[in-house]
Amino acid sequence: MQFKELVTEKLKNQFSDSIVEVTDFRDDLSVLIKKEKIVEVAKFLKDDGDLQFAMCKDITAIDWATRKKRFTIVYQIFSLRNNFNLRIKANLDEEPWQIESVTSVWPGANWYERETYDMYGVIFSNHPDLRRMYMPEGFQYHPLRKDFPVLGIPGSLPLPKVIK
């Protein structure tokens, strides 16, 4: 697993103080970074000649409910040249839940960030078009948060009235 070590080493050299943790579970490499550095790290991973992570496959969040750092934002990125999947994570530690958008680096991140905003209420600053993806405009909740019940909240969506 040479490339794995190369990625880890390069990231550690470049951002020695903002890499919090590197884990390798079931052959998936994931790197936990400080949330302030997300755009710089993304830019570095995309532009570095050896790495070239040109494709962002997915962005999502994890709601830890009771933890103090409630949300973790997860980026799945992919390097076509090296055929390698990498996972970047960043913890959000305080309200307002906010992180900088990576749409300037990967244009494809646009909809993934909108979806994450819709489902978790995490604000992506500098996003060009941060609207809800699935839920209707004006819906007040964020359904994938752990405090949103599976059955939904009665009355949160107006139903047609009975005409007498």
Add this chain to the structure above:
Amino acid sequence: MEQRPNVYTDDKLYKRLLADKDITIDDALENEMVINMGPQHPATHGVLRLVLRLDGETVLSVVPELGYLHRGYEKMAEDMSYIEYIPHTDRLDYTATLCNNVAYVLAVEKLLGIEAPKRAQYIRMMAAELSRIAAHMVAIGTYAMDVGAVTMVMWTFREREKIQEIFDKLAGARFTTSYTRIGGVGADADSEVLKMVKDFLDQFHSSLDEMDKLLLGNRIFIERLEGIGVISKEDAVALGLTGPNLRSAGVEYDIRRAKPYLFYNEIDFKIPTYAEGDCLARYFIRGDEVRESVKILYQVLDKMPQGEVMANNPKHVLPHKTEIYSKMEELIHDFMIINYGINPPVGDVYFSAENPKGELGFYIVSNGTGQPWKMKIRSPSFCNLQALSKICKGAMISDVIAIIGSLDPVMGEADK
């Protein structure tokens, strides 16, 4: 009573699109026009809604609106066990149910660190490839119908029907198959099924050629698609296109080859690519992929080993029903798995498989209990649709129909 905001207005959207121009009757032809397409439009393959801004017949910009089929499958996954979720994967890309089943169980098996027996893996491979052919048949048929060749959909559905009959024998259901299990498959493929597959393949080649003859001998079909909806290689990668749509833009990326799962590394097949990246290339690539699938299926039938179809792993794999009723140990394991779940180790994995529409990925976060803490579905149709606004810019309004058909979205998957 407190005033609730009206959630169904699109004030924001329309205002932004209209900017500050006031359209009056007198100068209506001088002005740009905003029209709504869908969600109930036969050419949008489901409930996709587009808001188009037009200058005459030229499209200036497109805003896709999703969510009309949002059923919250990611939320539901957090409230059910890993085994209970298998039937719900049928409802993602409902044209290729078995591909979804296979991708999901492989993701859970990666999380658990177990592997299905070789025969089960080969059966999965056979099922996935048959499913790929069936999905591409729908894609090609409806695509041709969208641009006016209505006969095509009858011909492709005739072939698809034969595959559905095989699924009926193999999985017990034609459409909502739910065939795979964690650690194997639901039932062994008996000799009758294998013979049905072989018979199907033997006659399929000639009907595929017939279909090609029908469409490619048609000047209208070619001229409506050639050079329309071009996307460059760089844009396709940047916007996260996968599957046939990415390969038709000249990027040779297929997960079956890049990160072989099941036993695709033992199979010899080509990855068709086209450099053009236009609508016609996206038609050709699906035909080529079907031909490759046929090749794969012949090899799978040849190499299919004998043996078990469920892994021997009592803590994670459900025992067979007859054993539950006759053996004490199996009864206990069944009770534990059903009541407490399969309890994978704490951690998170991302697994992706090559589906007919592109890369279907499952990101599962486990906290060690019987239910996933989080499950994220990376659905290819959703990511492919993101390129729509880019591709449609500058096209004619009738091309928009062809472009949607060529991207081949399935809204059940895009909306989750």
